[in-house]
Amino acid sequence: MEIKQKIEKANEEAVQRMISGLPVLVDIAPAGEVVPGLEDRMIMHSGPPIEWKKMCGAQRGAIIGALLFEGWAKTPKEAEKLLNNGEIKIEPNHHHQAVGPMAGTITPSMPLWVVENKTFGNRAFCRQVEPKQQFGEFSEEAIKGLELWRDIWAPTLRQALNKMGELELAPIITKALQMGDELHNRHTASSSLFANEMAKGIADADIPKKETMMTLGYITGHNLIFLGLAMASGKAIADAAHGIDYSTVVTAMARNGTDFGIRVSGLGDEWFTAPAPVVDGLYLPGYTSADGGLDMGDSAITETVGWGGFVIGGAPGILSLVGGTPEEAIGYSKEMRNITTATHSTYRMPGLGSIGTSMGIDIRKVVQTNITPIIDTAIAHQDPGYPIIGAGLVRAPIECFKSALIAFSKKYSGD
Amino acid sequence: MAIINNDLLNQPLIIINIGVQKFAESLSGQEVQVVHIDWSPPAGGDEEMIDLLDELL
Known part of the structure; x- marks a missing residue:
């Protein structure tokens, strides 16, 4: 067979695998529990590999924020010192079946969307989407958003999902494309469809009213919540x-x-x-x-x-x-x-x-x-x-x- | 000796423009009928890439 024919055949196989991918949300779990190769004192980031000293300003800011979130440093200055001394390991998300928006930082205690491609059995992970720390902000308010995700929103959603079993994402993706989303920066439809599904699970699970109301408020008010799920789905589909x-x-x-x-x-x-x-x-x-x-x-x-x-x-x-x-x-x-x-x-x-x-x-x-x-x-x-x-x-x-x-x-x- | 076809030059011209769209827009602006064909050289004219593509595509 000529090389051109071999390429055509291989590409047909690649796109058929992409087309047949079936992303399903199976868990919302701390990264340290589920991500292969994620070690203590390791931060994962977006993009191809890069050293701390060569990172752009926003990614450096987000890394500092991640250290403060994990409690590995008490101040931005202390965080920079640890990083400059090489005491924090830095690796790309893509090397660990994961993806992250913008600076993309993922650390062990951060809960992730866990999406399984049911056709091929591979899993992919993505972190929470929010407007501050992932862009490089490391203020108290920015870190508070990560803490709420870790302590309230993600555990509540995990409990609801456990009650539901799992959630197929392909139907949401299909409908959202029909409803005017493009699934990168417009997730108005997909986020609403996702919130509808999760609301049923939250109502059905035995969750205290305070956490229920806080989490319902979060998922119904976050019009980019599905971006993390779309990214994990994309990664699970592409990896196959x-x-x-x-x-x-x-x-x-x-x-x-x-x-x-x-x-x-x-x-x-x-x-x-x-x-x-x-x-x-x-x-x-x-x-x-x-x-x-x-x-x-x-x-x-x-x-x-x-x-x-x-x-x-x-x-x-x-x-x-x-x-x-x-x-x-x-x-x-x-x-x-x-x-x-x-x-x-x-x-x-x-x-x-x-x-x-x-x-x-x-x-x-x-x-x-x-x-x-x-x-x-x-x-x-x-x-x-x-x-x-x-x-x-x-x-x-x-x-x-x-x-x-x-x-x-x-x-x-x-x- | 070249033979000039006077009939051709005396007819309204219909231009086929290949490649640079600005030429077609300029002609349209002068009310000349023009058909634009979107074309650019393969691989932007990069000869190394053209050689690779000959083998692989």
Whole structure:
């Protein structure tokens, strides 16, 4: 068989695995209980590997916040000292079956969404989505949000889920795409659908009224709560398509605010990186593009499986947050068909003739067309200590795909 | 000696524009009928990538 045929066959296998992935929420558990290889005094972060000293301002701020949250340091200064002395181990989420939004920090006592891909049996994890610490803020208020998640909201949801058994996420994803979500930065529908399901579980479980009301207030008022579940679902779906020899399908896109990295199914665990790009976005009052940090977060796992920017044409409601016109958004979704391998049979966009979502990014097609994946994303400050400051659109850098193609040729040419 | 087809030059022109869209927009602005074809060189003209794609795609 010629190499081109081998690639086509491998890519077909990769996208079939993605299409047949069935994400199910099976637990909400402290990271230290469930994440393989997560050690004491270890912090996991978004994006490809990076050293503490090379991290961008927002990621450094979030790491400091994570140390304060764990009680490993009492002050930001003490936290920086531990980090500068190399006393805290730092590793990427993606190396531990996990993903995290923005700076993406995960530490042992932080409860995570545990999503199992029932078709293949693999599990993936994602942390809580919130507007402060994950963007680099480490104030008392920011840490309080993590503590409430650890002590009240997550344990209550865990108890409710235990009563429910488990929760299938594919029906929520399907409906949310039909209701105008793109599953990266617009989760208005998915979060409401999720809250409906969990409310039944909370009511049915034997939970004290105070915790019940606090948690119901949290899940019904958090219009991005499903982002963490969508990210864990995306990771569980993409991981099942990883490790197929000869496949040129992208199985991870992730950014740490310094570098943008991709992984490719047929190229093992190697990262192909380029400098993180500038996000073209809209800023919250008080901030401008001069404040903005570079592209950051594991949340591009949503685009990796065909959501986010890839379906933005079906989600015009997101444009007031990230900018652009409905016509441009439809253009992006159509454009992504040029660089992908298949359309999904279940996840569809009614606004675009109910066509399936484009998925299975092929590094060959990206390089050939010079069209790179479009991602809609939030923006963090370039310095430590700030909450979310904006949101916008960004393109994955072409250099990642070119270097992956060179590596692919070196590995497989002549076979 | 070249033969000039005067009929061609005396007819209204319909332009096919390949590649740079601004040329098509400029002609449209002058009320010239134009059909634009979206095209760019493979791999942005990067010869190393073109060689790899010849083998792999």
